[in-house]
Amino acid sequence: MTDAIVVEGVRKRYGDTHALDGLDLRVGRGTVHALLGPNGAGKTTLVRILSTLLRPDGGLVEVAGHDAVTRAREVRRRIGLLGQHAALDEELGGRQNLEMFGRLYHLGARHARVRAGELLERFGLADTGRKAVKRYSGGMRRRLDLAASLLTDPEVLFLDEPTTGLDPRGRAEVWAAVRSLVGGGTTVLLTTQYLEEADQLADRIAVLDRGRLVADGTADELKALAGGDRIDVVLRDGGQLGAAVALLPLAPAEVSVDVDRRLLSAPAAGRMKVLTGVLRALEDAGVEAEDVALRRPTLDEVFLHLTDDPAATPAKETV
Amino acid sequence: MTSYALNDSWTMTRRELAHWARQPAQVLVALVFPVMLLLMFGYLIGGGRGVDGEYLDFLVPGMFALTMVFGLEGTMLAVTQDLDKGVIDRFRSMPMADGAVLVGRSAADMLQSALGLAVLTAVAYVLGWRAHGTFGAFLGALGLLLLLRFAMLWIGILLALVAGKPEMVQAVQILVWPVGFLSNALAAPQSMPDWLGTVVEWNPLSQTATAVRDLFGAPGAETGHVWAAVAWPLALLAVFFPLAVRKFGALDE
Numbered sequence A: 001m002t003d004a005i006v007v008e009g010v011r012k013r014y015g016d017t018h019a020l021d022g023l024d025l026r027v028g029r030g031t032v033h034a035l036l037g038p039n040g041a042g043k044t045t046l047v048r049i050l051s052t053l054l055r056p057d058g059g060l061v062e063v064a065g066h067d068a069v070t071r072a073r074e075v076r077r078r079i080g081l082l083g084q085h086a087a088l089d090e091e092l093g094g095r096q097n098l099e100m101f102g103r104l105y106h107l108g109a110r111h112a113r114v115r116a117g118e119l120l121e122r123f124g125l126a127d128t129g130r131k132a133v134k135r136y137s138g139g140m141r142r143r144l145d146l147a148a149s150l151l152t153d154p155e156v157l158f159l160d161e162p163t164t165g166l167d168p169r170g171r172a173e174v175w176a177a178v179r180s181l182v183g184g185g186t187t188v189l190l191t192t193q194y195l196e197e198a199d200q201l202a203d204r205i206a207v208l209d210r211g212r213l214v215a216d217g218t219a220d221e222l223k224a225l226a227g228g229d230r231i232d233v234v235l236r237d238g239g240q241l242g243a244a245v246a247l248l249p250l251a252p253a254e255v256s257v258d259v260d261r262r263l264l265s266a267p268a269a270g271r272m273k274v275l276t277g278v279l280r281a282l283e284d285a286g287v288e289a290e291d292v293a294l295r296r297p298t299l300d301e302v303f304l305h306l307t308d309d310p311a312a313t314p315a316k317e318t319v
Numbered sequence B: 001m002t003s004y005a006l007n008d009s010w011t012m013t014r015r016e017l018a019h020w021a022r023q024p025a026q027v028l029v030a031l032v033f034p035v036m037l038l039l040m041f042g043y044l045i046g047g048g049r050g051v052d053g054e055y056l057d058f059l060v061p062g063m064f065a066l067t068m069v070f071g072l073e074g075t076m077l078a079v080t081q082d083l084d085k086g087v088i089d090r091f092r093s094m095p096m097a098d099g100a101v102l103v104g105r106s107a108a109d110m111l112q113s114a115l116g117l118a119v120l121t122a123v124a125y126v127l128g129w130r131a132h133g134t135f136g137a138f139l140g141a142l143g144l145l146l147l148l149r150f151a152m153l154w155i156g157i158l159l160a161l162v163a164g165k166p167e168m169v170q171a172v173q174i175l176v177w178p179v180g181f182l183s184n185a186l187a188a189p190q191s192m193p194d195w196l197g198t199v200v201e202w203n204p205l206s207q208t209a210t211a212v213r214d215l216f217g218a219p220g221a222e223t224g225h226v227w228a229a230v231a232w233p234l235a236l237l238a239v240f241f242p243l244a245v246r247k248f249g250a251l252d253e
């Protein structure tokens, strides 16, 4: 079976800005793909192109088996979109919004009404009555927007920063909604600033930087890219940080120092060998460690590793 | 797909009506504004000439036509406000019929203008104005006015799409006033310098105003302008309707 989303060599320019600079991406059916990237990386631009709101300057875009440029209507039948900014009629109430969108999805008046009721209930908006959306809180608005994108049980769902501005409970609700949709076979492409969100929800994670894909793989694969396991050492005496770096059986350039937390952190590809080496070196020099731990790198570290260096041309790291 | 065109246009029209229901004050202001203009020109500015039945015979059809042209501003404002909002993105990401958003807009504006004409007619009647022609001619006159409004509507939509932001609307709004006043709506072109009189006579607003005076049977009205009052708006529509629809489809490209 073909992929739910196929992006090949897609380019989009705004004046001198290459928002997308020859992007390739594939998302398998029924999977969740997270799109990470710093501000301005081109995430929203890609989502808008995939959801037929924007025409690419060049390249191929297919969604649910249809070309998003030449067969936009076929694509629109099969997608749901939660944009970065609310796409609601602010003058109307929540139910009015959902019923209107339901009718425009051609659900029929009765089905639209039933569906609107279900979704309001599901997202805790059943008691909003006739209150206009412009008087909603940010979180309520986000939930209504998400409800609107789920009216038709779309084949492919785009979520552009779905949980930005939500409280922990709202975030948990969105995550639960995404999981249950994927259980039902929906393909999800979501952008996020929260690496934990990608870690929690996504089967695969793509990292975008300056309009290009710099990495694409599972969370574990990406963590391996950032140099595999790491060792953290917290010293009792912060004054000894400098001396300790010199003692370790590691290249000093690889060791990062967090003075406030009296923390040394370094790649530990050899795990036990590095661990025992570090412990012995510290003990021999009489430097007291409060805590020593081996751990996987966080996605934050992966993210910084991949998108940090502004001078580097992003060479695609395929895993 | 086209089978949904009516369905979607009706849904979008209902959306506009739901907005009215939530903002009745705005609708009221839009209805009262032309009445104020009529009173102002009838009694304050026109007062110097003495308000008799004859001036009302001249002024009322002119005010009707002027109101239709000024309707362009309301259309522009509504369209730019809508475009500024995220909801247009949702509409464009859905499989709805092309142009249903614009049809909803125009249906609501036409309805408002028809209501406006009804209110204005009632006020004029109270002031002592009467249509002297047949009832059929009276309806024909209203038809010509609404046709002019329909042409203005699509000009307004196109201008709004080109201007984009609501702030730009003000600039265009200012330009509507000279078009409105460089017409025979309020004064006869015979009283103007030659070159100005020519401009005024060519103004589509003047054609409609003259034809409507004729159909209302105003004493001394020029005859034979009805065809021009049909042709002008149709010509404007032939140009602006396709441009507006195309521009809307190509938004954000």
Ligand SMILES: Nc1ncnc2c1ncn2[C@@H]1O[C@H](COP(=O)(O)OP(=O)(O)OP(=O)(O)O)[C@@H](O)[C@H]1O
Pocket (backbone or CB within 6 Å): A014, A017, A018, A019, A037, A038, A039, A040, A041, A042, A043, A044, A045, A046, A084
């Ligand atoms: N309409 C526009 N006009 C001009 N430049 C634009 C436009 N939209 C996006 N850009 C530029 O394109 C680049 C990519 O923007 P985009 O919104 O896709 O980034 P993003 O990854 O979604 O960022 P964020 O995390 O801040 O949402 C940025 O440099 C942005 O300034």
Ligand SMILES: [Mg+2]
Pocket (backbone or CB within 6 Å): A043, A044, A045, A084, A160
């Ligand atoms: Mg964005």
